[in-house]
Amino acid sequence: MNPRLYPLYATIGIFLFACLVCYIQFPFMASTRVLGNLLTDNAYLGIVAVGMTIVILSGGIDLSVGSVIAFSGVFIAVMLRDSGLPAPVIMALLLVVTTLFGAAMGGLIHALAMPPFIVTLAGMFLARGAAYMLTIDSVPIVDPFYDRLQDAYYLMPGKGRLTLIGVLMLASVAVGMIVAHRTRFGASVFALGGGVQTARLMGVRVGRTTVGIYAFSGFMAGLSGIVFSVYTGSGYPLATVGTELTAIAAVVIGGTLLTGGSGFVFGTLIGVMTMGLIQTYIVFDGSLSSWWTKIVIGGLLLLFIVLQKGLLRLTTTRLASPQAGAPV
Amino acid sequence: MLLTIRSLTKTFPGTKALDGVRFDLRAGEVHALLGENGAGKSTLIKCLTGAYRPDAGEIRLDGQPIAPRSTSEAQELGIGTVYQEVNLLPNLTVAQNLCFGREPRRFGMVSSREMKRMAQDMLSGYGIDVDVSRDLGTYSVAIQQIVAIARAVALSGKVLILDEPTASLDAREVEMLFDVVRGLRDRGLGIVFVTHFLDQVFALSDRITVLRNGCHIVTEDTAALDRVRLIEHMLGRALEDEVEHRAVDHGVAGPVKPEMLAFDAMSRRGVVEPFDLRIAKGEVVGLAGLLGSGRTESAELLFGIRGTTTGTARDEVGPVRIDSPRAAIAAGFGFAPEDRKTDGIVADLSIRENIALALQARRGWARPVSRTEQARLAETYIKRLDIRTSDAEKAVGELSGGNQQKVVLARWLAMNPRFLILDEPTRGIDVGAHAEILRLIHELTAEGMSLLVISSELDELIAVSDRVIVVRDRAHVAELTGADVTTETVVRAIADHGREEVA
16 A cells, blocks of 8 residues: 555545444434535535645645635625626636736745745735725625526435535535646646755746646635635625635645645545534534534644654654665 | 867856866766865756856767756756755655656646556666655665666766765665666766765776866876875875875874773663773774664764663763753763754854854853854854855855865864764765864864764774774674774674674
């Protein structure tokens, strides 16, 4: 078995274990309704976490995404109310704005050789501030196109609703998997995560890749913002505060190394699902405070960080032993 | 001629790094490029690989003038480079590393099966057996180095530059690498080989070119050069100094030096078997043994870097506490580690700051070493150790290896320790700095400092040590003194398995 897959197996193992615990406690949870809700409720998080995975794989971080989601919702709501443009046009416009925003952050990170943490922190305040500029109230979205989006679902056997936004999330994960693992851009992302200097020597166009990474994350944050606005039916500048951290948590629980260079987009989906499952369990239980979600997620995060450290140590000790990779 | 370089010149502010250098490379030869640090080797190579653009001169490959502007352009022209530190990505698979940038694609997506096949093809003929779908980082440095060579050859295929490829390999791995290089030479590649290990030069190269101070000194067939003349070319002066040292110490046992430190039954389970060590004032004790025999580990026990399972230390007065590097420093110990890049220097700090570091650590944060005092210290040691730098505020990371080592030494000397441990003090250092460090060791002992020197280069170890302790399989197995200290006896003690005479 290839050791590079261990973190992914651990993630899947924990998810299956969580499923089992839920099933034993509440057999009702094994229904397509729960599954449908799980996908719908976590759609925006899953989408933004895919972008975050790419960023973290490259050794970076994007703190702006939570604010960008809020900005997206407000942007759409205000534009629909004031401009009279059709909703699809506004959405396309929004995606262009957030993608450019991400690209600009990537460009700054590269051009000024600044830590992504600082640049995206500035981006976080900027986007949040821009959302407040547009409105300080929660703006309801009233639009026939939105109604159709909200009502679009496929009724699974067992009356579970596979909503459009749930499907969109799964599609994003699929796209993310292809981008990360099956393209040269993805290989460059991993290369950057392994070491910028080395990546450059191996022929990675560092600037272009960096801009691409943050543009991708910006696009995903915009898409997530659209999904969130569909989900909530409004735009509110105070929404999704701290979502960037939840996304980072999902990525790490999904088995991606926080320092970059190693991980899986599919793992992120499992990470999001695990976190959603815990939430669902608490809802089913009814007596637990919802803060328990945070506590369990905290514990899981800790577990994964320890696990990754342990794996790292395991590989280095094996490297140190002279027999490793002996010629035949 | 595969590659010809004529009157290549490159000037940096303040220095002429290359001054009208010429260099020829035939197809199917290994051409060693030698010179002290700062002689211009790396500048020449950087001009070839496109990292620098020469100010004047001409580079011709297959008769065509070339002027590569980047590493990738040089690669496309046919010039590939493998560096001392493996410049591949440990977090990618072997296959990904080999195929990076030219991944086979189907329908726009990378095909991992195709890539695996491609990687296996690239590695065939190198005599190594690796699973290309594993992370590169799970293999030893030697394997990684060979993978790097395979990649460079596949990408460029005419000229292969090996820039100190053996610096972190052990003897067996070096042999393995040389077999690969010889195979490539026989396939008709022109190979430029840069190294500090003269043994390896004579073992592998067909011709030798020596640079000094940015100038071409000599190009000759390896067979026509002997070691002494080669070193003379490199240094630009006769070698009497160095030879003289060797003759000095041994033979006659000098006056008995008073014992200063005594370590009893030092051990750590699974790392080093218990050993005793007595060190006299002004004495140099050498620690010989193969890589991984427990040399460095022994030193680490003495300096408190690793905790001991058993063992006590005492000096003339009483017991000495050495359970941490802090305690060891407080006890007047110093330690210049083997891997100075990661353990020795703080690359981003200036020479002045690096030198003042240990002294400040001993004083504690409440009593800062004043700026003037730091500057004075730096001045003193830059002069005394002949650290070559434009000024004391230069970041240590920008210095050459030999000068970095001198900074590490200066840091300890600033504290005036009574016992200094030098782990591979001359590794990766050019011949000139080498001789200076050996001279320094003699000077220090004359002042009454005691030294423990670890080195893989037996000649050097024997030249400086009063006494040599041989370490084998994690145990101290022999102690040689006086006239017994010769290369032959030490080698025999390292190799000997039958006779166990515990030191």
